[in-house]
Amino acid sequence: MTGREDGRIRHPAWVRATHWINAAAFVALAVSGTAILLALPRLFWGETGALDAPAWIALPLPVNLEQTGWGRNIHFLAAWIFVLNGLLYLAWSLATRHLSRRLLPDADQVRPAHIAGTVREHLHLRGPGPTQTRYNVLQKLAYLAVVLVLSPLMLLTGLTMSPGVTTAIPELFDLFGGRQSARTLHFLCASLLVAFLAVHVWQVLANGPAALMRGMTIGRRAPAAEPARRHEREAKR
């Protein structure tokens, strides 16, 4: 389980900055989103839904109508930060080919046998070993799902709840099947993102948190990793 701190994955400054800005925005969005949800902890499909209308899912949460004021203020402020920061990250990732080099699975990683092996390692809670110099395939797929699928879906389903935006772009209603459908999908995607966050944090804690946190903050490796770096330098010569 010591693999990553010896690994050669280093985070450039722009990745570290956008990572933590996104982390702060996401926590603010999740907390304020929950506050807003409490005004109607019920989910519906289609255009309409209300407290006394039949629901698809009635969440086991207390109804609280008093939290939407601050909830909405924080939610939309954090949403702007999430979106602008996310666009910056995406543009930079494409421009520097970070996305294709770091996050797209390599050819050998998409072979069924390799994927099956990685799944087996994870099911046995075994780390990928000390020689890892890249993200494993499941990790890459999780990151890609967050960046390219779940985050854009959060934005689009969020916009489908806006009466102003849907007036200009009514196609959003057709895309998601209505305002309440979009609200339901917004909740489901948010739940997946929270699940991702839980696994993400657990993986950090289980794989040398000090070194990984150092890597994602000041961007330098732990002293213990020095031999690996020397080895890396020698290999480059």
Add this chain to the structure above:
Amino acid sequence: MSDISRRKLILGASALGGTGLLASCERIGEGGPSRGGLYGISERLSFTVQRFLLRHQPLVREFAPDAISAVFPTINTTDPDDAAYRRSKEIGFSDWRLPVRGLVANPAEFSLADLKAMPARTQITLHSCEQGWSAIGGWTGVPLAHVLAVAGLKPEARFIVIRTVDGWWDTYDLFDALHPQTILAYGMNGGALPIAHGAPVRLRVERQLGYKSLKYLASIEAVDRVDGLGQGRGSMVSELGFSWYAGI
């Protein structure tokens, strides 16, 4: 239906001296509602982007009558506790008057019959509440643009202040006030507007959340600035921490 309303919008706009003024109303800077801090920045961002998206004044989606919701929630005031209102209600609002004043050439008071005699518009739309619920209802009324044109809105008017029987007040810039689907509704789902939904007349501002569609209208006033009203935030709910602009 929308053609007639578009004509009304043009009528309203021409009373203002052309569409140039409409365009300039995309700014709410001078004399507009103010909000400081980070929330002010994000509200302004949302407002600016939405005004750009809505610059051609599209209509909100309208539905067929069979889409009308069986359950349409009513919140906040559902029967104003006001002596004059109760008396008026007992006589079918026959003594009810809606004053239109401020920056208008012909200040006037309109009765319910006056409003019903004006060109009507019926729209079946999706109402969305900041609490998360939404319902489809059919609304019949006269476009606010028509009423303002009749009253002779002056060119220097930039905002419309609306006050209600139960003490709510809100302001709208002309971009929204003159939109064809912004109506003074006296009918709902084919019948008279129910008490719980704001009888005798409520406002419908379809491109924003429900809290901008005030119920129990008491007065309409045209002004050139709203920064002197209350705390200068533009509406009663803004003073409680909600956004003045509720398109999101």
